[in-house]
Amino acid sequence: MTEQRPILLVEDNELNREMLTRRLMRAGLRVIVAVNGEEALALMTSAHPALVLMDMNLPVMDGWTACDHARKDAALRDIPIIALTAHAMDADRRNALAAGCDDYATKPIDFPELLAKIERLKRP
């Protein structure tokens, strides 16, 4: 378990960020956090996370843009991204997948399902 690569959680909502961080940690995962798209890209570059959980509705730089950037960056292209969306709408899901996300989870998050998605996608 040592030197496990972290999960990067990108979430501007404090309560959710705190809640998800704790739940992910309880599930045995290392978690680092970012509060907007810019921070997320910076951390993706520097911390090489195993996976990114990205809220799409973010200040400064939103999740869509951050995803787009990440997918165009050769160094970040392979980091799996799970979009966290607030909309149970097809358009949102399709957009998330089109923006290069590998999967999506709709808020309020079904945590066991999210964990399963993380386990499936995260890089070793």
Added chain:
Amino acid sequence: MNTEISEGDALWSDLLLRIIAELRDLFERSRESLDAATVEDFNRLFRAAANLETLLQEPVAGTGNHHDQMNALAALRGYAEMLREDIDHQAQDLDEALARLLKAIRMADANPGHGGTIGKPVIAAEPGFILAVDDLQENRELVARYLSRSGHLVVTAASGEEALRTLADADVDVVLLDLMMPEMDGREVLRRIKEHPDWRATPVIVISGSQDMEGIIACIEAGADDYLLKPFNPVLLQARIKAGIERKRWHDREEQYRQQLERNQKFIRATFGRYLSDEIVTDILERPEGLELGGDLREVTIMMSDIRGFTTMSEHLAPAQVVTMLNRYLGAMTDIIMASNGTIDEFIGDAILAVFGAPQHRDDDADRAVRCALAMQAAMADVNRQNAAEGLPELAMGIALNTGTVIAGNIGSERRSKYGFVGHPMNVTSRIEDHCLGGEILISDSTRQQLRGDYTLTNQRDLNVRGIDQSVTTYTIRGRADD
């Protein structure tokens, strides 16, 4: 969306806030027994609840609000789930309150949009068999969940092809059809449904995004019955399903009635068409009570005709000539009997047995029979002209008429039966016929008594009929008195 919900419907938000208030009460009472970390998590949960309450009081504004609402709900759910993991089972009431809260959150989640309703079915509808067609599993599950809650039976199909297979196998009441699907899209499915004779009447509700208004209009033109925009309001969904089911039920009842009517008419036409005039068949069909097909007693005027010496005559002719001659004669007579609304019971060789007064009694049955007989005799001249032209012998026909009560009904076995007549008057008619000369019309006294018109009757005589003790009085009829 709020405005579309009728008064009295519980909004999920109301229920959620009520449960949070209960939870807060419980929490305040048991606060002393909880550890600091748990208290801290409860505080965070209530902060999320306060955020949600504030958001819910704002006038609904765009997706930003929705996003914040979902964040608040997400935090509520996350903390509630963590707290349930942490609280030991001694705080059972708190655990139960948290479970209720999570249930309310799931319902809120299942009702996207600000004003979803929860709980008992909002719109009571007759339960129906609904086919939900959507390529996305989440959507299928969502719809199935909403509609099952109202007691509907929901089957789902992930593609147009699957939907058509289900339609072929099951009697679907309403189709809920997503327009945007890979491969066979909703419009194609709709087209196939509306083309299919058995499915055409099944109401189709199309579902699409609001950006696809043109697609929806095209679908309604193509026969879709209703539409819903995504993300749809569950109350509207229920209402439209209800309307669809009602439409289908009406159609089913009408169809059943129509089929029953058609079966009856087919049966009656098949049973009577060959030996009743169209006029009588139509008459029977138009009688609302239909036709009693059981045997019943009828007073009828029976007509029996045959060609004098036909058997001997036919022995000297080629079979083809016999058939030609018979068909010409029977054809001409059949037309006249039908035109007089007589019922042809059967042809026995050259003999014709017909009845006036069954299946339908008319007051002028005897008169029509007599006029029919006169017309038949008159028509023989023409038949004989044609025969002479072909070198065939001249025919002379005798006709006997008798009136009496017979049993009329479907006679025979299940495998073979026909509408026919049984009774003594039938035999008497046959005996009278034996006494007829060529070109003669003999009527019994019972027929004479029924006549309303004036006819020239001659040659009254009493016939001793075989098998009958009494004699039968008959007359030769020459024509109408005013002729």
